[in-house]
Every structure is written in C-alpha cells, then in structure tokens.
Amino acid sequence: MRHLITKVAVAALLAGGVAAPAFAFDHHGGGHAQMHSSQTIVDVAVGSPDHTTLVAAVQAAGLGETLSGEGPFTVFAPTNDAFAKLPAGTVEALVQPANRATLTAVLTYHVVAGELKAADVLAAIEAGGGSVTLTTVQGAELTASLQGGSVILTDAAGGTATVTATDLDASNGVIHVIDTVVMPQ
Numbered sequence: 001m002r003h004l005i006t007k008v009a010v011a012a013l014l015a016g017g018v019a020a021p022a023f024a025f026d027h028h029g030g031g032h033a034q035m036h037s038s039q040t041i042v043d044v045a046v047g048s049p050d051h052t053t054l055v056a057a058v059q060a061a062g063l064g065e066t067l068s069g070e071g072p073f074t075v076f077a078p079t080n081d082a083f084a085k086l087p088a089g090t091v092e093a094l095v096q097p098a099n100r101a102t103l104t105a106v107l108t109y110h111v112v113a114g115e116l117k118a119a120d121v122l123a124a125i126e127a128g129g130g131s132v133t134l135t136t137v138q139g140a141e142l143t144a145s146l147q148g149g150s151v152i153l154t155d156a157a158g159g160t161a162t163v164t165a166t167d168l169d170a171s172n173g174v175i176h177v178i179d180t181v182v183m184p185q
Contacts (some may be wrong), residue, residue: 037169037170037171038171039170039171040067040068040170040171040172041067041068041071041073041075041170041172041173041175042055042058042064042067042068043068043170044168044169044170044175045058045075045077045175050079050080050081050177051077051078051079051080052080053078053080053083053084053091054077054078054079054080054083056095057083057091057094057095057103057106057107058107060094060095060100060103061100061103061104061107062100062104063104063107063108067111067172068172069172070172071115071172071173072113072114072115072172072173072174073111073112073113073114073115073137073172073173073174074111074112074113074114074115074116074173074174074175074176075110075111075112075173075174075175075176076110076111076112076142076153076161076163076175076176076177076178076182077110077175077176077177077178078110078161078177078178078179078180078181078182079164079177079178079179081179082161082178082179082180082181083181085180085181086181094106105138105184106138106181106183106184108136108137108138109136109137109138109140109142109155109182109183109184110136110178110181110182111136111137111138112134112135112136112137112142113137115173115174116134116174117166117167117174118151118163118166118167118176121144121151121176122146122151124144125144125145125146125151130145130146131143131144131145132144132145136184138184140156140184140185141156142154142155142156142182150162150163151163151176153178153182155182155183155184156183156184156185157183157184157185159180159182159183160180161178161179161180161181161182162178162179162180163176163177163178164177164178164179165177
C-alpha cells in the first residue's frame with residue numbers, strides 16, 4: 001500500500017500537484033548542474049573524473065547505448081571512491097564478461113525510470129511520512145529517507161549510501177551522486 005501511495009505521490013509531484021519543501025541539496029562533489037544539457041547521462045558521467053569506474057562498468061555491461069537513450073532516467077551515480085569501498089577484487093570480477101548479468105543487475109539497481117529532481121525526492125519523502133520506496137530499473141526497490149539533512153538510500157541488503165550532489169542535468173534525465181555502491185539482494 002505504501003508503495004502505491006508513493007507512486008501516486010511522485011506522479012502528483014511530477015504533475016505539479018505537491019509543493020516541494022524548502023530544503024535544498026548542496027551542489028558539490030560531482031560536477032555542476034546544467035539547466036538544459038545536450039549531453040546524455042553517459043556523456044555527463046564520461047566528463048566527470050569522479051566517475052571513471054562507473055563509466056568503465058557501464059561500458060563492460062553494454063549499457064552505454066541504453067543510458068544514452070531517450071529516457072528519462074534518474075541515476076544514482078557512485079563515485080570512484082564508492083566503488084573503492086567494495087571488497088578487494090569485486091570491481092575487477094564484475095567487469096569480466098562471465099559476470100555481465102550480475103554487473104548489469106548492480107548497475108541498473110542504481111537507475112530509476114523517470115526524472116526525479118532533488119526537490120521531487122524530498123517532497124516524496126515528506127509525503128511518505130519520512131521515506132519513499134523507489135523501484136529501480138533492475139526491478140528491486142531502494143528506500144530514500146532524510147537523515148541529518150542528507151538523503152540516504154537504503155538498499156535491499158540494508159546497506160546505505162548518502163547523496164552528495166544532486167540535479168546534474170542530462171538531456172535524458174538527471175544524475176544524483178552517491179558515496180557508496182548500493183546492492184540488490
């Protein structure tokens with residue numbers, strides 16, 4: 001029931017039916033927001049020195065064309081430092097051709113269909129009574145909540161990531177930078 005309410009709240013938000021709270025994220029640590037970018041999500045990531053591991057993983061999974069497609073998409077983009085937090089050898093193993101399906105599942109777990117700006121996410125958290133459930137392109141759910149002034153994503157395994165930069169616009173969606181790789185179960 002909460003998931004259905006969340007979808008309705010987000011739909012109303014995107015249609016302009018719910019006012020966003022006054023809280024705003026800082027724009028830092030991953031690039032600068034652009035008002036009307038002609039660059040796709042992949043182009044924006046390629047241009048960021050903080051996302052070289054993500055770009056390599058997207059290329060290894062064969063997702064470059066998909067994430068350069070029409071969208072719109074909301075991408076929670078882990079930094080190089082986020083990937084470095086994974087156990088030693090994890091990234092190297094995931095980018096091997098034999099593990100392409102697993103890598104694709106991990107990467108698409110960071111993508112939500114539709115464009116959710118920071119204000120949209122905050123308003124949905126408020127409308128959800130403190131959290132909102134987001135269904136990822138991978139099919140599993142992420143929970144977004146507000147803790148200490150930061151948006152926190154909680155993955156299916158209970159791991160958390162903090163959103164560190166928001167609203168990096170692309171022609172086919174928006175990127176929010178996160179400090180930890182979230183994992184589907």
